[in-house]
Amino acid sequence: xxxxxLAAFAAATDSHVVREPKELKFRRFARAFDEGAYLAExxxxxxxxxxxxDDAFPALVRELHDPPPGLFLRGEAEADLxxxxxxxxVGARSCSxxxxxxxxxxxxxxxxxxxxxxxxxxxxxxxxxxxxxxxAGGTTVAVLGCGIDRDYPAAHRDLARGxxxxxxxxxxxxxxxxxxxxxxxxxxxIIAGLAEVAVIVEARERSGALITADFALDAGxxxxxxxxxxxxxxxxxxxxxxxxxxxxxxxxxxxxxxxGLEPDASVSPELGEHAATxxxxxxxxxxxxxxxxxxxxxxxxxxxxxxxxxxxAGAAAEMDGVWRGVRPQR
Amino acid sequence: xxxxxxxxxxxxxxARRVDVEAHIQDGIPGFAIAGxxxxxxxxxxxxxxxxxxxxxxxWPSTRITVNLAPAELRKEGSGFDLPIALxxxxxxxxxxxxxxxxxxxxGELGLDGTxxxxxxxxxxxxxxxxxxxxxxxxxxxxAAEASLAGIEPxxxxxxxxxxxxxxxxxxxxxxxxxxxxxxxxxxxILDLADVRGQERARRAVELAAAGGxxxxxxxxxxxxxxxxxxxxxxxxxxxxPEEALEVTRIHSVxxxxxxxxxxxxxxxxxxxxxxxxxxxxxxxxxxxxPGEASLAHRGVLFLxxxxxxxxxxxxxxxxxxxxxxxxxxxxGGRLVFPARFQLVATMNLxxxxxxxxxxxxxxxxxxxxxxxxxxxxxxxxxxxxLLVTVPRPRARELEAVAGEAxxxxxxxxxxxxxxxxxxxxxxxxxADELLSRAVERLPLSARGRARVARVARxxxxxxGADAxxxxxxxxxxxxxxxxxxxxx
Numbered sequence: 001x002x003x004x005x006l007a008a009f010a011a012a013t014d015s016h017v018v019r020e021p022k023e024l025k026f027r028r029f030a031r032a033f034d035e036g037a038y039l040a041e042x043x044x045x046x047x048x049x050x051x052x053x054d055d056a057f058p059a060l061v062r063e064l065h066d067p068p069p070g071l072f073l074r075g076e077a078e079a080d081l082x083x084x085x086x087x088x089x090v091g092a093r094s095c096s097x098x099x100x101x102x103x104x105x106x107x108x109x110x111x112x113x114x115x116x117x118x119x120x121x122x123x124x125x126x127x128x129x130x131x132x133x134x135x136a137g138g139t140t141v142a143v144l145g146c147g148i149d150r151d152y153p154a155a156h157r158d159l160a161r162g163x164x165x166x167x168x169x170x171x172x173x174x175x176x177x178x179x180x181x182x183x184x185x186x187x188x189x190i191i192a193g194l195a196e197v198a199v200i201v202e203a204r205e206r207s208g209a210l211i212t213a214d215f216a217l218d219a220g221x222x223x224x225x226x227x228x229x230x231x232x233x234x235x236x237x238x239x240x241x242x243x244x245x246x247x248x249x250x251x252x253x254x255x256x257x258x259x260g261l262e263p264d265a266s267v268s269p270e271l272g273e274h275a276a277t278x279x280x281x282x283x284x285x286x287x288x289x290x291x292x293x294x295x296x297x298x299x300x301x302x303x304x305x306x307x308x309x310x311x312x313a314g315a316a317a318e319m320d321g322v323w324r325g326v327r328p329q330r
Numbered sequence: 331x332x333x334x335x336x337x338x339x340x341x342x343x344x345a346r347r348v349d350v351e352a353h354i355q356d357g358i359p360g361f362a363i364a365g366x367x368x369x370x371x372x373x374x375x376x377x378x379x380x381x382x383x384x385x386x387x388x389w390p391s392t393r394i395t396v397n398l399a400p401a402e403l404r405k406e407g408s409g410f411d412l413p414i415a416l417x418x419x420x421x422x423x424x425x426x427x428x429x430x431x432x433x434x435x436x437g438e439l440g441l442d443g444t445x446x447x448x449x450x451x452x453x454x455x456x457x458x459x460x461x462x463x464x465x466x467x468x469x470x471x472x473a474a475e476a477s478l479a480g481i482e483p484x485x486x487x488x489x490x491x492x493x494x495x496x497x498x499x500x501x502x503x504x505x506x507x508x509x510x511x512x513x514x515x516x517x518x519i520l521d522l523a524d525v526r527g528q529e530r531a532r533r534a535v536e537l538a539a540a541g542g543x544x545x546x547x548x549x550x551x552x553x554x555x556x557x558x559x560x561x562x563x564x565x566x567x568x569x570x571p572e573e574a575l576e577v578t579r580i581h582s583v584x585x586x587x588x589x590x591x592x593x594x595x596x597x598x599x600x601x602x603x604x605x606x607x608x609x610x611x612x613x614x615x616x617x618x619x620p621g622e623a624s625l626a627h628r629g630v631l632f633l634x635x636x637x638x639x640x641x642x643x644x645x646x647x648x649x650x651x652x653x654x655x656x657x658x659x660x661x662g663g664r665l666v667f668p669a670r671f672q673l674v675a676t677m678n679l680x681x682x683x684x685x686x687x688x689x690x691x692x693x694x695x696x697x698x699x700x701x702x703x704x705x706x707x708x709x710x711x712x713x714x715x716l717l718v719t720v721p722r723p724r725a726r727e728l729e730a731v732a733g734e735a736x737x738x739x740x741x742x743x744x745x746x747x748x749x750x751x752x753x754x755x756x757x758x759x760x761a762d763e764l765l766s767r768a769v770e771r772l773p774l775s776a777r778g779r780a781r782v783a784r785v786a787r788x789x790x791x792x793x794g795a796d797a798x799x800x801x802x803x804x805x806x807x808x809x810x811x812x813x814x815x816x817x818x
Contacts, residue, residue, distance in 0.1 A: 093696035097686075123696050155700060232691065288721035289530040300533035301789070304808035305801045311808075312764075312771050320679055320686035321549055321719030 003051035005033045006069035011147075011174035016186055018066045047148060047175060048073040050082075058082040061193040064219060068172030068190065074148040075164035081139055082168065085259050086116040088191050088216070090209045091125025091201035091226075096234050097319035099202035100128045102226055104317075105326060106199060107132020107140070109252035112264040116141055116167070118195045120187060121156055125201045125209070134162050136264075141194060144171040145187035146179035185211050192216035197255055199224045200246070203237030210237050213246070222258060224249035271313065274298060274306040282316055282325035292323065331355075333420030333427045336434045336463060337413035338454040339398075339405050342618055342658075342665035343583055345450065345457030349399045350410065352417035357393030363414070365398030368406045374439075377408070378415045381439035385490040390422040406617055408438035409448040412467060415439060415489060416496070429496040433484070434458035435467040443489040447471040449585030452578060452592070455479035467492055471589035475582060478575060478593060519564045519596065523735040524557070527723045531558050534718040534809055536739055539565045540746040541788030544651070544673040544713050546636070549720035550687035555676040558720075562630050562674060563599040564736035567744045573628050576668065580620050580627055598629035600671075604638040612646045618658045618665045623650045626671035636675040637705050644710050647673070651713045673713065677706075687722045715781045716809045746791040755790050757783070760800035768807050782806045 009029050010017040020026065042049055050057050051070040056079040061067055073079060087110050091099055103125040111117045111133035119126040121142035133140035142163050144152060148171045151157040163169055172190060173183065188208060192198055192215035200223070203209040216223050225246040228235020242248055249255065253263050271279065274296075281287065281295045293303050307323060310316035316325050331354050338345035348365075361375050382389050396414050398405050413435040420427040436454045438446040447469040455466050455476040465482045473485035485502050486492045494500035525532065531547060535558055538545040545562075547555040569577060577594045581587050587594075602611055602622040613621030623631055631647075633639060650656050654670035681702045684690035694702070757765070765782065768774055774782070783798075785806035790798040 094692065094694060094699055096692075123700065153700060155704065234691070288723070290527055290721075290723060293529050300529040301793075301805055302801075304530070304533070305804040308768075308804040308807040312767060314771075318719070321721035322686070 002030070002033070002035055003053065003069040004035055004038060004049055005030045007049070007072070007172070007174050008033060008038060010069075011177050014177075016183070018068060042072070042175070045149065045175065046074065048079065050079050054079075056080060056083070058194055060196070060219075061190060064189060064193045066189070067193075071170045071172055071190075072148050072174060073168050073170050075166075075168040077139060077166065077168050079168075081116060081141065082170070082194060084116050084139075085114070085261075086118050086141065086195040086197075087255055088118040088195035088198040088212065089125065089129035089201060090119055090188075090191060090198065090212045091129075092203050092207055092209060092234060092237075093122050093124040093126070095124040095202045096232065097322065098228070098324075099125055099226075099234065101317055101319050101324060101326075103128035103201045104132040104135075106201070106226075106249075106252055106255075107134075108136040108138075109263060110255060111138025111140060112136035113256055113261045114138070115256070115259060115261065116195075118143065118191055120144070120184075120191055121152075121160065121163070121169070122208075123153060123155070127156060127159055129201075130159060130163055134166065138166075140167040142167070142169045143187055143191045143194065144169060144179075145173070145183040147171060147173050147175040147177040149175040150177075150179060152179045184208060188212040189215040189219075192219055192221060195221065197222045197224065197258060199226065199249055199255065200238050200241060201226045202228060202234050203241075204233055205236045205240065207237045210241070213241055222247065224255060271315070272306070272309060274302055275309040275313075275315075278303065278306045279310055279315055279325055282310075282323055286322050286324040288322055331421045331423065333417050333430070335413040335417040335420070335430050336458070336461070337410060337436050338434065338450075338457040339403055340407075340450045340453060340583060341403070343453060343579060343620065343667060345453040346400075346403055347457060347461050348403065348405065348410075348413075350413040350417045351397045351399060352414070352421040353395045353397070354390050354418075354421045355393050355395075359391045359393065361394045361396075363396045363398070365396075365401045366404045367398060367410070368404065370408050371398075371405045371410050374408065374411045374414050377411050377439045377441060378418065380441040381411070381415055381443040381489050382419065384441065384443035385488065385493065387419060387424055387490075387493065388422065390418070394418065394421075404617060407448060408446075409436045409450070409454070411439040412437035412445060412489070412492070416467070416492065419493060425493050425496040429498070432463055433465045433467055434461075434463045435492075437467070437469045437472070437486075439489060445469040445486055445488060445492070447589060450583045451475045452479055452582040452587075455481045455483070456579075467495075474589075475578075475587055475592035478578060519736070520561045521564060521736045522561045522739055523732050525554060525561065525733050526731070528554055528558060528720065528733075531555070531718050531720045532733060534716050535559070535562055536565065536743065537785060537788050537792065537809070538562065538672070538674070538716050539739070539743045540792045541715070541750075541784060542672050543715035543785060543788065545675075545716045545718070546711070546714040547674070547676045547718055547720055548679055548686075549676075550685065550690070550722050551678060551683045553720045553722050555720050556634055559630075559632050559634075559674045559676060560599070560601075561736060562632075562672075563597050565739040565743050566597045566630070567740065567747055568595050569597060569628055577628050580624050580668070584620055584625060586625070598626055599632060600626040600629070601632040601634060604633070604635055604640075606643070608640070608643045608646050611643050612650065612669070613656050613667050614658055618660065618667075620667045621656065621669075623647060623656055623669040623671060624667040627668045629671060631671040631673050633673070633675040636677040637681075637702055641705055641707075645707065648709060648713070675714070679719070686719065689722065712777055715785050718809055742792060745794070746788065749791045749794070755787055755796070755798050757786070757798040757803070758800065761786065761798050761803045764800045764803045764807075768803075772807070774810070778810060782810065785809060 107129040117133035198216035470485035473483040476483035650669035679685035789802040
């Protein structure tokens with residue numbers, strides 16, 4: 001039976017289907033289903049369908065105990081991208097500025113040497129991971145819990161466009177399927193399935209990111225968790241994972257080593273005198289601009305100039321008014 | 331018997347000449363006002379009658395008709411009391427009708443005959459001068475305001491005084507010279523010296539003042555965002571005479587001028603609350619009146635808690651931000667209020683306010699955060715040249731010495747503005763290179779690039795440089811927030 005018909009049936013009945021249903025309803029649907037017309041319409045919109053029996057279908061996803069009938073693809077990249085070495089970076093939607101920054105940095109440092117960064121395009125950690133990967137000029141895959149034509153959330157329309165230029169937006173749900181809460185956990189199994197390694201950046205207890213971690217463990221993937229403050233509820237989930245035996249992620253190199261990859265040679269930029277002073281202060285602890293001014297003794301105008309220099313050099317980043325040094329990974 | 335006086339009705343900010351005709355004829359005693367007079371104007375009957383008797387003058391117990399011409403123009407407010415009373419007294423020959431020649435009159439009467447100030451006297455005085463009149467009879471409190479229009483005010487305290495003046499029995503004392511440095515209705519000028527720490531935010535405020543940039547201060551509550559913003563007028567240059575007059579005219583129509591020292595020379599500061607209606611912010615109403623945006627003309631419009639304002643109010647501000655005026659269309663025609671203001675706003679980084687505060691944990695759900703961010707359209711955020719995130723200062727930062735006083739900062743701002751009038755500054759090659767690199771490396775749109783270039787120019791002017799150097803561009807770049815609010 002056609003895998004496309006299964007996916008179309010799931011969309012038509014607003015259900016989740018992985019195996020051919022025995023109902024009469026499905027047989028009737030399949031008889032009436034015009035595969036050629038459906039494919040033509042997909043193609044007209046620039047979408048593709050990759051059935052699970054297709055050679056290009058990622059083997060790791062096929063190995064799941066409930067692989068989707070197929071994946072709908074949107075974007076410029078070849079379907080082969082889904083079979084390449086990939087790392088999933090997921091985490092809380094309402095994350096802290098620390099979480100956002102770590103996600104961005106990991107996205108950049110893992111995509112730079114050639115890993116595909118897989119995530120869910122949700123707000124917070126997911127979006128930052130995609131952005132980091134795009135910044136590094138790498139490839140990234142967004143797995144949606146709705147049709148690939150829905151830019152969900154709507155605020156990420158530009159991000160989706162950016163991802164499509166070099167990577168893929170994929171979903172097991174046919175175009176037109178609306179996002180629904182029950183679809184997201186199912187989406188997480190595909191995120192976990194696509195990547196050999198799952199990195200959880202920040203998660204509360206009972207967070208969706210932990211569902212991804214569970215799927216990844218079930219599928220025998222390596223799970224990394226980014227350690228967080230023990231007093232923050234945003235780190236409760238990741239710290240619980242660590243307690244259970246997840247590998248603490250302290251630098252991108254740990255992940256890259258699993259794939260036998262080297263980190264991008266970080267060109268240490270030539271910094272001006274003031275910028276170097278500020279960077280030295282930032283390596284002690286993250287600080288607001290005024291605090292930096294007090295520590296370094298620089299006036300606000302010079303300090304602002306130095307901070308821009310560091311930002312352009314990728315050596316520091318601001319989040320919510322607080323500057324953090326971006327530690328080069330070795 | 332018939333007599334005429336001249337007064338003026340306000341249409342927007344302009345005064346239209348209104349001839350007040352009083353006709354006294356035989357018949358059953360009665361008093362009618364014709365000529366599209368509104369409620370307050372109709373009530374003039376009671377005030378005029380009591381005022382005249384209180385001034386120990388004779389109320390003509392016959393049939394009285396008052397016509398306000400042109401009849402199709404809507405007349406509003408209580409400023410017609412004095413001209414109506416004078417026309418009546420002239421019609422009953424209690425004052426010589428010919429004495430009214432060359433005079434306009436405006437003012438509200440009390441039941442005891444005292445004359446009360448009304449709004450829009452400056453506009454009325456302008457109108458009187460334009461229609462070739464030389465004197466304006468008005469309440470004593472409004473005299474200084476009227477004299478700004480270059481017309482001779484006749485300040486009177488009581489209707490009896492006006493009558494004595496017209497009979498040639500009494501001369502008013504000349505009004506005091508209008509005092510400079512009034513602040514209109516604005517709050518007291520606050521000094522920057524009160525702000526401790528916050529060097530970066532202070533610098534942003536100074537840059538905003540030097541270049542007239544719109545400024546957005548973001549950060550958790552209690553970090554001094556509002557305190558800083560309220561100190562902006564104190565470091566802005568005083569208004570030059572023609573602008574001061576322009577601002578005074580608007581504040582006069584709104585009835586906000588303090589008596590005695592009407593000329594607004596300090597840039598106005600308007601801080602409407604976020605529950606203020608759209609019409610009150612941009613101006614409007616059945617007979618359109620200037621809104622907060624126009625009252626902030628040549629000054630600062632301060633929106634505290636920007637995201638709490640209704641979205642339609644914020645979107646309505648886009649026209650004045652772009653064009654410098656508000657245009658209000660009515661069936662009867664279109665009114666234009668000038669509204670060239672500097673927009674200063676504050677906002678929290680999230681609805682609960684904890685974001686950006688290391689000591690608190692944000693409890694906002696992702697959906698709530700999204701709704702909060704969506705409230706501010708990109709088009710509006712695009713209008714802010716300077717965006718500064720004010721993190722919570724540590725306790726020991728608050729022990730820092732008091733900051734520089736406003737007067738010292740204002741001197742620098744004035745010098746920068748002075749240079750602004752000179753040759754436009756060029757960017758050095760280094761500055762251009764940095765700008766191009768920033769466009770590549772940072773999420774910086776074409777509009778964002780233009781914004782950075784503008785702020786860099788102000789930084790260069792503040793520094794007194796001959797050209798916009800790379801360091802000025804770098805500083806300007808640091809005042810756009812790449813990770814927040816923009817590149818969501």
